[in-house]
Amino acid sequence: MSDNTANADNYIERMKEAKDKAAVLKYRLVTTRGDLPDAVIFVFEGDDDKTVYFNWVSRICPELEYEPFTCRGKRKVLQLRDVVLRDKSDLADGIYFFVDRDFDDLQGHPEHENTFMTDRYSVENYLVDDVVLKEFLKNEFHCHGNPKVREPIIRAFGTLYERFLKVTEHINLRVFLARKLGINASALPDRINALVTLQLSSVTVVDTALPDIVRLDREPTEAEILALLEEFSSLAPSHRYRGKFSLKFFEKWLELLAADYGDDNTIFFGSIDRVAKVKRSEITLGSMASKSPHPHGLPDFLQGVEAPSKQSNAA
Template sequence: MNETRENNSSAQHDNYLNHLKSARTGPAVLKTRLIAFRSRDKKSPIFAFEGSDDKSVYYHWVRRIKPGLRYEPFPCAGKPQAVGLWEMLERDRGELREGIYFFMDRDFDSEGNLIKSGNIFYTDRYSIDNYLVGDDVLDEILKNEFHCHGDPDCRAVVVGIFFRLYNDFIALTKEVNRRLFYSRRLGISIKNGLPDKLGKLVKLGLTEIETAGFSADALVAYEKEPDIHEVAGLEQEFAALDGPTRYRGKFARLFFVQWLNTLAADRNSDAPAVFRERLVNEKVHASRITLDCLAAKSELPSGLAEFLENLPEAA
């Protein structure tokens, strides 16, 4: 009984904190910030992003496509706030909506649920994170940060291990993603937030991975469970999703970053298990494998180049 009371109290506290956060970052507050900026700069294009991570990743992507394009980044502290700001500007139909462009994650939204607008770009994958995780990114990291240049055979071995582990990770998190998918499509609220530590999802080592032992029901706890008829029409659609590109990207990045740190420790070891030879006069600095590092090596989202090319400011 005491444990239940403590859990309820914790949930109420989290809800209160979320309410305070929303009050500080809601669409009306964002609009006020936008007005303040436009009072000082009436010409610069404004790129509204879901959050600060998006701001950093898109910086690298935009620079690769249009290195001369200058814009003002405008993080919105979450997708609901970004959508809310877009809707508010559309309702106003005023000059404030001119020159502002929104960059949003696809998430689990269906094509029909995406806002159709010339000033919104959607990723074709779940989120920006899904572009940062993959064998191409890993190969570039191995060449540069891991000093495996000139040794494609060594890199192929490491990429092979990653490929196996990542496929296993996708399989182990399938049911968690299924519940997230149903939640999004059916509008079901989730209690207590989502896992933000990899240890809640899997136990990951250098060459092995296994479940962490938590059920998908516990990790993605619904406020109200849907009935069988509600989910029946969604099962086939979820089954058709490609896990690496269409499952929750933040989970994938948690996996990738932790594994890269473990891999770096092996590379720096006097007796490495994966690498054939130990490093001499070199060292892998795991702290340098940052969000910016991953973004600089990642594949570009489909359609982003065309979106940027069509901006009046890019002409």
């Protein structure tokens, strides 16, 4: 590698790091506020959260207008919030922050009336739900008017999802330990086949060593594991295990279900007319959110949202 190439790569890395700094995020936020002085601003962890919350807010408070602002992760949202709350002007007026609970809640930051945290691990945990599947079956899978076709599919999904959560328990525990102990973890798996081997009616753990699935800067000690094991065991897996893992499972299973719909030897759809094709392009994050339950407490939080002009007048 030439010196020029190395310098260019280093410059790109520095630029990426700079974009993450709270001061830079504050500058972006101030610029947005300057362009939209009367707007409510919702700060999200990323684009997926922005999409999901758009659907939830539209259902709960269709009259509420806001401008989305995204950061690069939960830590940056909370750092930006701290900077905004320390600001001596009225910058915080009309700005609200949304974070996932994850395994580390608010990461030691205090609660605040302008901050909403999910009661489940993340927004994805609300999307992997029987209600969402039922609506997909009615519409995208053309099983409307056929509850006797839908019900076995929903039962089969529930059984397999429970199995998936069980076989990935050790992976979730490792992530949990890392978050609780402040151990840095490299990029977590973002493909379902890095976690499990999934078929329409079966799921098995991959033959990969756990330290290679979730890479940590150091291994937790036996004493650290024992101290945290009871807390981890108390978590409800479907609500409190890592949501991105569950969503990958759901997305892949829906792909397999769509393939079964088109198969001459279908397992689930033999009793219905399958002239129409599954609407795969309409099975998206947004469509899941439009059908899913929303976080507990979100309606009350949204009812308390006020534009900056109203807050200033109240002050």
